[in-house]
Amino acid sequence: MFRRKRKTDDFNAEIEAHILLETERLREQGLSEDEARASARRTFGNVMHAQERFHEWGRWLWWDHLRQDVRYAFRLLRKTPGFTAVVVLTLALGIGANTAIFSLINAVALRLLPVPNPQQLVLLQWTAKHQPKTSYFARTAGCPSGSGRSSPSPTACSFSYPMFEQIRSKADIFSSVSGFIPSGLPLRVGQHAERSQGMYVSGEFFSTLGTSAAIGRLLNSNDDMSGAEAVIVLSYHYWQSELGGDAGLLGKLATINLKPFRIVGITSRDFPDLDPGRPVDFWIPLAAESIVALHAPSRTAEDSFWLYMLARRRAGVTINRAEAGLNATFVPSITSGPSAPFKAEDEPRITLYRAAEGLATLRTEYARPLYVLMTAVGLILLLACANVAGLMLARSSARQREMAVRAALGAPRLRIVRQLLTESVMLSLAGGALGIVFAELGARSMVAFLSANSYFPIQLDAGMDWHVLGFTAAVSVVIGILFGFAPALRNSRLDVAPVLKRSGSQSGATPRESARLSNLLVVVQVTISILVLVGAGLLGRTVWNLERADAGFRTENLLLFGIDMTASGLRIDDPRCDKLNEELQNRFAALPGVSSASYSIEPLLTGAIGGGGFKLPGEPASSAQMENMLDVGPGFFETMGIPLEAGRTFTRADFELSGGLEPMVVSRSFARALFGKSDPIGRTLSKPKSQTADWQVIGVVGDTKYENIRTEAGATAYTPDKYRLTTFALRTQGDPMALASLVREAVEKVNPDFLIMRMTTQSKEIDRTIYQERLVATMSTLFGLLALTLACIGLYGLVAHRVVRRTHEIGVRMALGAERREILWLMARLGLVLALAGVVVGIGIAAGVTRYLQSLLYGVRPTDPLTFACIAILLGGVAALGCYLPARRAMRVDPVVALRHE
């Protein structure tokens, strides 16, 4: 029941009425007016007391006190704008850094999909002791545990179509099961053609998620039948940003690989990224897979694993019950029969992954840098806390008199503590509010950095939501209490009389105990700065090393881009592809500013890698060695700048051979691995399972790094590239990107339907593959400088406070003949000792914990003495400055003035 709180005035009026009534009664009994009134008041008792009790009864009290405290604190903080500004800014930086990182973690890992009952959604995975026997196995990102290439017990999210049909029939466990698989495809809508992110989905996909269309309709089961008209649904964002939000497109045709698809709908504006941060541009039915894919894996075969499954649990069905129910029929069905992919002793079983927050691609990808950064910002916050606590402590000793007066006037200890905590929490909330602004900017630039360095397009919304705001508010309140607690407790424990008796100049004298606390806080700050700076130093050197690492070829002035010929309807095995590649190569080589042009199936140093097994002909299959392999075009080594060491490289003629031995160029390490010290030229090699020779070595080139710049330059075999999906490499004379439009024109002249993909430069690609190191290095350098600044402010504050407090003493000493130099040392000594202690402790801790950064480091040991020494010297130097500046003021004290300073 809701009742309006009774007003104090109303209560007072009632008491007034009572006294009037009582007075009247007494007068009727014959008392005089004055006597009656006095007696009425007497019998009533203490009016004020009744009023107070009413007040307290209604729990108005704490609210009143809070309002009082807030008002008072506000006035006080406004009176010392400098102090307030420093504290709020310090806290804002600390809280802002935390909020920024947290908002990213929130965006990739914590935010629920905006669909009804997201906690019912599960992604299906299987685990087994051994890999299944498969004819096709799709390993697509997004599977929470299946992304590791060599995990001890295989786990993956791809299933066969028959498995999907079986699980779809489990209506007692799932209200809906849908299959899907993402795929990048060349999509053309009107004049707009681009390789876009598509997704094949079963008819239940949208109903499983529980979303609706913005316009038109979404896909349903009827669309997912063979023979049904090919239809496509576009995402709202793709439709808006790429197609101008043209509603007239509904019902028109889009083409994928020249196959027509009717546009039937646009998803709603808030349609979730199933895989957070990785937007999908369009959806087409699974049935369309047979139309579009040019090398379709046998779609319905039992041993073709390619389909992901997203299911919605029925209300009340727990994960455990669902898993048990599924495995009861799933396990027998996949371990029996002639084409069973699993053996019973592999113990295959289905596990369900809670997909309320979506798939896990970015969660896996960014986990490491985000947690490293979260640790760094956590330390920064701790440092900011220590810093502010130091300032508060210094200030609180100046307020001892005020506190003593309050205590003397009868303020309970709790009230004083509360008053001081109110002040500190207000400061931290103000810091938090400003911090949100910093966080917004920080998170936005980090998202920009991440998406600029991502292989696939990402769109992260790291904006503020209730999670983030709640986090910030909680952090603010907690640290407000944390840094406010020490000074508050100390001040509330004051012995009143001595403080009040002290004279003005001594009013700030600090008891030993709190001096010890301030000293400790300074040591903590220096220690934390050392930790963050050492991390930043190691990562900085890592990036420096990586950027200067020798790749085995010339990485500068190389333009890279892919050409997708399937967009023009060409098939993978079309013999014309070879000729077209040659034509393109010749056109590119003839462009002004291009020294040479070539191509390969994958570019180097972009994270992509291909490999194969090699053995000497006649040896058993078990002796085959797995080595890297790359299919390249003519002139590849010349264009890339990979030195030829023996024999020759490929010529045009090598690409026109059919049948017989395939020519092969090998790297120096490859030759050594397969042929030892003997001359490799002219030797033959074969595939693991073949009995005869397949390749003949025609040349040896230098070693290059393949997968990324971190890997060792190693063994690679090169063979002629005859595929249609190639990456061109152009050696340019000037800025590679300046050639972009010329390249486009050249491609258009060969075939206007060809799509250019991912135009970039080799240096950018290298930078991209080391984005984690760069991100963490840049951020931790920023944080390190921030930490250094804060620690210095702390040190400065400590020494300055000492100087002010001891002005009188300095005056006496000087009057007695102390040298200025001695005074300087006297004042600066404590700060220097504390800084030194912090440096020693910090270096000690850093030496113990930097090994956790090991996986991010390159070319530098976690306990690199040079880095440690540099950081220690840097901090020592800055600390000395922080102590010298305020201590210098002590030197300038005029003894006469100081002694009069009473």
Add this chain to the structure above:
Amino acid sequence: MSTQENKDHLELLQGTLDLLILRTLIFGSQHGQGIARAIQQTSDEELLVEHGALYPALQRLEERGWISAKWGTSSNNRKARFYSLTAAGRKQLVKETTKWKRLALAIGRILGSEAEEK
């Protein structure tokens, strides 16, 4: 704290004031001063209600929903806040009365037997 001058009066036991207020209101709505007088009179002036304590008690009962209040005019034409018993208050009165009677009886027995032994 109390300012009472008549030491002959009995002081109220803790918690009994609420019961007495509810009991008084069973005869109809009444204002605070009236309630105080009624308690004093019906107890033959044995009990003294400290008037100042009465109002916080009334406030408490009102917040619990046992009595309701509204401003009205007294018999001698003064503005006063009148309290009346709610249904919940009536139930509470029965409950409290039973409890109090049992308590009084039990205490009475103990005190009685003790007196006999001596």
